[in-house]
Amino acid sequence: MNFSDVFVDSLRYPFTDTKKLLTLFLFFLGSVVIIPGIMANGYLLRIIENTFKGSNELPDFNNKSELLGKGLELIVVNIIYSIPSYLILFYIPTQISILTSFQAVIVLVVAALAIDFIVNIFLVMGIGNLVFENKFSAAFAFKRILELIKKVGWKKYLAYLVVFTIILEIFSLIIGLLSPFMAFMGMWSILGILFITLISNTYLFAFGSRFKGLIYPLNEIEVEEN
Template sequence: MGLGDIISDSVQYPFSDIQKFLIVGVISLFSGLSSLFGNWGVDSFILITLAGIIGLIFTLMLSGYSISVTKYAINHSSQLPDLDFQNNLIDGIKALIISIVYFIIPIIITLIFAIITGAIGAGLNQLVAGLGVFAVIAVIVFIFFAIFEIVALARFADTGELGEALNIGEVIEDVKKIGIGKIILFAIVSVIIIIIASLIVSLLGIIPFIGILIAQLIIGAFITLFYSRAIGLLYAEA
């Protein structure tokens, strides 16, 4: 399946079941409750704290649902999965663990290089010289581990095993099978599509009060379903 076919399929996929699309949109809406309160000027500490807790729960749930979407894509199912609060929440927590593990490593690596290159604990002259080298290394390291994280989450969706997602050796093999260049191109195209979709939907924000709600619902559901579907189809190529 070519990258063009993967993107085309994934763009159409969210709208194949409008009812589930709206349900995912509502979940996305609650996951961003804190930002909505901020847009509405809510300044109550209790309400903001409560919104943060609710938002975290729904964010994890949305992440877990994304894993289900990816699994369906890997299995070449064109349906949107049913919502399962408990399993989606558990998978969301596991997905968070995977992301933390894959981004702790590059943070540690970049800190080590920051010390070596003189970006940390150096004088002004060394600092200026070291920052350039440090920035290049940091970007490269984070890009590579972002690629590993994408494949690791897909591997988790495929196997259902947290250990398989954290098996870096197997993840690297999957990356080789898919192709680093293809994954990077996929990420670039996906970001462009998400930005364009976000800009279009953001026009709804001009509608007082309810516009932000509708925009968040639509773009939240689209990004979740589009991106998760695309990752699954990409991983199926391994």
Template sequence: MNFGEVFFDSLSYPFKDLKKFLILFVLFLGSFLLIPLIVGYGYLLRIIEHSLKGEKGLPDFNNWGELFTKGIDYLVVNAVYGIPSLLVTFLLFKKLDFNSISNGLIFSSPVNMLILVLVGFIAGIVFIMALANLVYENRFFAAFDFKRIFHLIGMVGWKKYLFYVAVYTLILNLISLPLLIFLSPHILTFGALYIIFTLINSILSVYKGIFGSRFKGLIYPLKINKN
């Protein structure tokens, strides 16, 4: 697939089956119970798997035990790749005071914010291919086989891959932009606005999750040199 095909397919993919989109939405909406959230992330890995196999539609919701296991893999890998940003945050602010960070420290310092964005982007460059490699090899530690991951990126081509990831990241940010623009402290209090915010945020999270998983599956180079 070329650039346009990859992004057109990925962006339109969540609309392939609105019933399955709704099921994932319900799982994400019940994330406070934790188990639905884990199953939902397992489903995102299944989307990558189906994409690698060349499947056009969204996969079925079956074998829930497998979805749960895969969801744990996803969350652990995501947490590990989030460590660099966490460490930078700790070094910048000297303490993990997330309330003060979210309320002003990051946004009041463009330099700090830029550093965090760059660190997150660099980690994301590896994370995207790592997650796809985990699914392809069906092996948890394949997500940390950095020699192979960099080899895979090299097969795609570093310039091409970085461009794809940059556009992918921009799209994710643009999808989230409406919520960030209208987000204010009073929305985060319980009430009608809070409920509306939660519903919209869940819908966007599901869309971004499906879009992102499809993207990861489509950019993985299937003609792989095993050496």
């Protein structure tokens, strides 16, 4: 699959079964009682697994206990990978007190984007490796992750991440632009914004999982093993 096809496929993928996409949305909506949200995260890993198996449709929601276990793994992985970002972003404000408020905001935004991108270099491939090897530690096997990125090709992999990040930011911008237009809803505006944001995020989560599955160098690994 060539570069552009990865994104075309990933963007279309969530709509291969709108009922399952709606079910995933309801699982995320049920995150207030925790367990459905955990299972929704497990489902995201199942999307990657099914992509490895060559499936082009959203998977089923069967085996809820497996979804729960895998969901916990993904949540913990994301928490651990977010630690460097939080540590650095807590540290930076203490070092920029001499800057104006506007300058400080610019520094924080640029720093946040740079840190998130660097973390995602390992996180995106790490999650794919977690699914492929079916063990939690695989998400932090940094030497192996670097080898996998090399198989994809550093230029191509970084280009994948840049476009992936731009797509996510575009969706965030659209949601941000919609917010002022919902002000007429009064007290319901916040709920409306949260609802639209959750719908958008559900789609993006499914899109992101498909993307992670497609860029994992599965073919190169199979050739290497043979």
